[in-house]
Amino acid sequence: FPCLLDCVMPLKVVLKNFLNHFETLEARKKLGDDLFEAEFQSLKELTERLKHDPEYACTEGQKEVNRKKNRYKDILPYNLSRVILSEYPGVPGSDYINANMIKGASGSRAYIASQGPLPTTVMDFWRMIWECEVQVIIMACNEKESGKYKCERYWPSEGDKKQYGNITVELVKWKQVCPDFLLRTLKARCGSEERTLCQ
Known part of the structure; x- marks a missing residue:
């Protein structure tokens, strides 16, 4: 994973380095040297060390009011990069969702990593x-x-609409691309604003 740590290189270089690294690990595995397992163990050890680093604290997810919003008790968002929802006045924990903003290769926030929503957090997921x-x-x-x-x-069934708080979601269409891959087009409406999303 060393090639993944340097986020200052152009994306093309990062991806090429990652592919080269992966191919090297694949070749070594064929020779009986499983470096995939070694890297996995290294990541597990790093994760354990970071659990005790104040910079990587997960105290928001550990709060009593937020615990029931976590699918797993040991997978929590870091305080420093968690997604913070707009807070409902007088509702403790209403700004919490188990999700983190993740930086891309350029160093800017590129995407959100979120747990699969629970029945009780689908509305927060849409917020x-x-x-x-x-x-x-x-x-x-x-x-x-x-x-x-x-x-x-x-998401609702095709042609159907579902209400998640003040957001209405409609499944416009879907397509089976291959056995394990579906592409859905969703419309979300909040007030008079409507947006199209791809899932």
Whole structure:
């Protein structure tokens, strides 16, 4: 993962370095030297060390009022980069969602990494999408995997509309690109403003 740490290089260079690094690891694995596992262990160790670094504190996610909004108790957003929703006056924790802003290769905020919403956090998920002006949603899991729920459905059926707080969402169309890949076009409306999103 060393090539991923340098975020000052142009994206093309970063991607080329990553591909070269991946190919090197693949070649070594074929020779019986599993460096993928070594890097995974290294990342686990780094994560454990960072848990004790005040800069990477996750205290917002640990607050009693926010605990029920976390799908997993050990996967929490860092305070320094968490997505902060607009707060409802007098409602403690209403600015919390289990999501982090992630920097891209250029160093600027490029995307949001979020847990799959829970039944009780779908409305917050849509508030985040609206407030952060998200245009593309990439869902990297199924709703259910190995008998366990991973993500609450946050979109309606085709031609249907669903209300999430003050945001109305409509599934305009969908297309099966390949067996495990669907492309959906969603419309979201809040007040008189309407936006189109791709999922």
